[in-house]
Amino acid sequence: MPVYNFAAGPATLPNEVITQIQQELPSINGSGMSILEISHRTPMFDDIINTAKQDLRDLLAIPDNYEIMFFQGGGTGQFAAVPLNLATEHHRIALLDSGHWAARASDEAANLGLTVDTLASTKDTHYDRLPQLTASLPTDTYDYLHITTNNTIEGTAYRDLPQTNGTKLIGDMSSNIMAQRYNVADFDLIFAGVQKNLGPAGVTLVIVKKDLIKPVEHIPNILNYSLFAKKNSMPNTPPVFAIYATGLTLKWLKKQGGVDEMQQRNEKKASLLYDFLDNSKLFRSTVIAPDRSLTNVPFVTGDPELDKAVIADLTDNGLLNLKGHRSVGGLRASLYNAMPFEGVQALVNELYKFEKNH
Amino acid sequence: MPVYNFAAGPATLPNEVITQIQQELPSINGSGMSILEISHRTPMFDDIINTAKQDLRDLLAIPDNYEIMFFQGGGTGQFAAVPLNLATEHHRIALLDSGHWAARASDEAANLGLTVDTLASTKDTHYDRLPQLTASLPTDTYDYLHITTNNTIEGTAYRDLPQTNGTKLIGDMSSNIMAQRYNVADFDLIFAGVQKNLGPAGVTLVIVKKDLIKPVEHIPNILNYSLFAKKNSMPNTPPVFAIYATGLTLKWLKKQGGVDEMQQRNEKKASLLYDFLDNSKLFRSTVIAPDRSLTNVPFVTGDPELDKAVIADLTDNGLLNLKGHRSVGGLRASLYNAMPFEGVQALVNELYKFEKNH
Numbered sequence: 001m002p003v004y005n006f007a008a009g010p011a012t013l014p015n016e017v018i019t020q021i022q023q024e025l026p027s028i029n030g031s032g033m034s035i036l037e038i039s040h041r042t043p044m045f046d047d048i049i050n051t052a053k054q055d056l057r058d059l060l061a062i063p064d065n066y067e068i069m070f071f072q073g074g075g076t077g078q079f080a081a082v083p084l085n086l087a088t089e090h091h092r093i094a095l096l097d098s099g100h101w102a103a104r105a106s107d108e109a110a111n112l113g114l115t116v117d118t119l120a121s122t123k124d125t126h127y128d129r130l131p132q133l134t135a136s137l138p139t140d141t142y143d144y145l146h147i148t149t150n151n152t153i154e155g156t157a158y159r160d161l162p163q164t165n166g167t168k169l170i171g172d173m174s175s176n177i178m179a180q181r182y183n184v185a186d187f188d189l190i191f192a193g194v195q196k197n198l199g200p201a202g203v204t205l206v207i208v209k210k211d212l213i214k215p216v217e218h219i220p221n222i223l224n225y226s227l228f229a230k231k232n233s234m235p236n237t238p239p240v241f242a243i244y245a246t247g248l249t250l251k252w253l254k255k256q257g258g259v260d261e262m263q264q265r266n267e268k269k270a271s272l273l274y275d276f277l278d279n280s281k282l283f284r285s286t287v288i289a290p291d292r293s294l295t296n297v298p299f300v301t302g303d304p305e306l307d308k309a310v311i312a313d314l315t316d317n318g319l320l321n322l323k324g325h326r327s328v329g330g331l332r333a334s335l336y337n338a339m340p341f342e343g344v345q346a347l348v349n350e351l352y353k354f355e356k357n358h
Numbered sequence: 359m360p361v362y363n364f365a366a367g368p369a370t371l372p373n374e375v376i377t378q379i380q381q382e383l384p385s386i387n388g389s390g391m392s393i394l395e396i397s398h399r400t401p402m403f404d405d406i407i408n409t410a411k412q413d414l415r416d417l418l419a420i421p422d423n424y425e426i427m428f429f430q431g432g433g434t435g436q437f438a439a440v441p442l443n444l445a446t447e448h449h450r451i452a453l454l455d456s457g458h459w460a461a462r463a464s465d466e467a468a469n470l471g472l473t474v475d476t477l478a479s480t481k482d483t484h485y486d487r488l489p490q491l492t493a494s495l496p497t498d499t500y501d502y503l504h505i506t507t508n509n510t511i512e513g514t515a516y517r518d519l520p521q522t523n524g525t526k527l528i529g530d531m532s533s534n535i536m537a538q539r540y541n542v543a544d545f546d547l548i549f550a551g552v553q554k555n556l557g558p559a560g561v562t563l564v565i566v567k568k569d570l571i572k573p574v575e576h577i578p579n580i581l582n583y584s585l586f587a588k589k590n591s592m593p594n595t596p597p598v599f600a601i602y603a604t605g606l607t608l609k610w611l612k613k614q615g616g617v618d619e620m621q622q623r624n625e626k627k628a629s630l631l632y633d634f635l636d637n638s639k640l641f642r643s644t645v646i647a648p649d650r651s652l653t654n655v656p657f658v659t660g661d662p663e664l665d666k667a668v669i670a671d672l673t674d675n676g677l678l679n680l681k682g683h684r685s686v687g688g689l690r691a692s693l694y695n696a697m698p699f700e701g702v703q704a705l706v707n708e709l710y711k712f713e714k715n716h
Binding site: 019040 | 466
């Protein structure tokens with residue numbers, strides 16, 4: 001039985017990418033060595049990392065005045081790296097509390113000694129919508145405003161970005177990078193763990209305006225933007241395999257038609273599920289319509305026991321990892337780039353069947 | 359032509375491990391999903407990480423009062439994590455300067471605000487031997503003494519550990535973990551990037567006495583021992599694939615007979631090469647006999663141009679990545695666990711032929 005993996009991340013990858021990795025595993029580029037054995041200090045790996053950077057630049061239309069870097073440590077690493085590298089003037093940042101990951105970013109910045117002003121929060125409505133700025137941001141007060149472009153757990157995503165009135169904008173794009181189109185130039189820095197839309201867990205992408213990269217002392221080397229920019233992301237051994245696999249996924253994305261094509265497909269996939277939910281008498285989306293995510297769709301019956309029965313039924317039918325995050329409960333379908341339309345069709349069909357037989 | 363990869367890391371892995379990864383890549387444990395797509399919040403991954411921990415415990419005879427953790431960021435990450443977590447009383451550490459990686463550890467500790475006392479150094483003799491303590495360590499002065507058990511670049515390795523007189527001992531074991539036997543209980547903390555003897559780049563092992571793990575504030579979460587210990591190395595998404603592949607290598611090591619068997623094989627491999635070098639009129643080891651590493655063997659002709667010709671000849675014969683580090687020059691053969699005896703035989707044969715025809 002073919003299965004569809006709706007996990008929130010690490011998540012499903014394109015079959016073509018898995019197959020290519022499998023084929024190349026014993027010997028990369030006819031070298032007689034596995035990619036798992038290749039030193040990063042080789043022309044072959046230079047080519048892999050530089051090609052991945054160029055493909056990122058092409059796919060996201062990253063302007064020349066932005067640097068592209070690869071880090072270890074995931075989004076959680078960047079929750080530390082961004083304040084340590086960028087919050088050096090005011091030691092004060094602004095944040096929109098859109099859910100779990102925004103709160104984690106806030107906690108880590110505070111842990112590292114910054115003042116964090118949460119300018120808006122939708123905690124009171126269980127993050128069923130995005131927080132909105134109600135007043136103009138003061139000038140020259142904050143080192144930056146942090147937003148989570150897509151909230152993996154709560155299922156909301158920004159289409160229109162907040163007006164920052166000149167304050168720098170930082171986007172945690174971990175769960176919808178390349179799944180929907182953003183204008184990179186609207187951000188001063190974007191970061192994203194690759195393990196949702198772009199590759200296996202183990203590498204994190206940072207795209208940042210070059211003029212923001214400045215030497216900073218007394219911070220760990222593995223979080224140091226200036227050092228990583230100078231050393232082409234390799235001051236020490238990088239996660240070779242994760243960068244290689246991400247590179248293959250980027251090639252796949254290009255072959256599919258790029259980000260605009262993926263967004264169209266993702267809109268089609270998400271609409272199929274949201275339309276079903278909006279017309280269902282048993283299931284409902286937990287998010288208000290205008291703020292819904294394309295990539296993460298939480299939904300509930302309202303009865304936790306019934307939710308469990310639905311998850312069990314879906315699992316029996318090869319529709320996997322649909323349990324919602326404990327903070328929202330119910331179910332969650334993650335519809336990243338590599339989830340085919342057929343997977344969402346199979347999910348909706350099974351939900352429909354379950355509802356009919358209920 | 360079969361090739362032998364003598365790279366210093368990332369480095370050669372057992373063929374059996376590569377083959378197993380290749381076979382399991384499309385579907386792990388009959389799940390229909392690739393290990394690259396598996397969420398870390400699954401019983402399957404719990405089993406993978408817990409099995410790897412138990413195998414580490416068995417192979418190294420790690421006592422129960424030591425915690426085992428997996429981090430991202432390599433040895434360089436631990437150059438920061440160790441002082442941030444452990445140098446909290448005196449803010450002063452002692453260090454033996456045995457070469458490049460010891461110096462990097464020293465620089466990072468100083469960068470993070472510690473006082474670093476280099477108690478001995480062999481820089482004056484180009485690190486051709488290990489630094490030795492000439493006086494007893496003062497009590498209650500240092501948070502710990504840092505040593506590099508094996509110096510990847512310079513080709514030296516500790517057999518007898520320094521007497522610390524009660525000061526805690528930290529071992530950077532990145533390049534000879536499980537290649538030779540150490541008694542874990544002689545250390546307070548051991549760390550090692552896995553990309554030399556244990557797996558692909560992307561995960562770093564920390565073995566530390568449980569009673570040294572204490573909550574520390576104002577340090578990045580991704581370097582926080584207390585947090586990682588509490589969350590079984592998964593406060594955030596771990597490098598799933600790298601941990602999985604390391605787990606397979608640990609199983610392979612057990613099947614081979616464990617660390618003592620590997621040490622015997624490594625002694626046999628290293629002796630073959632050192633004996634050749636000591637009897638050669640063209641080549642010589644750069645390290646004094648008692649301090650020689652089992653895993654990294656630098657050697658030179660004394661003529662940089664001739665060294666280049668040797669490297670080219672070896673490369674033509676499928677003996678790869680033998681160029682020495684720029685700081686030592688010449689050649690370097692890394693003979694990690696996965697390098698078969700036949701590879702060293704092939705290397706020595708070709709060096710012999712080169713010398714004869716020279």
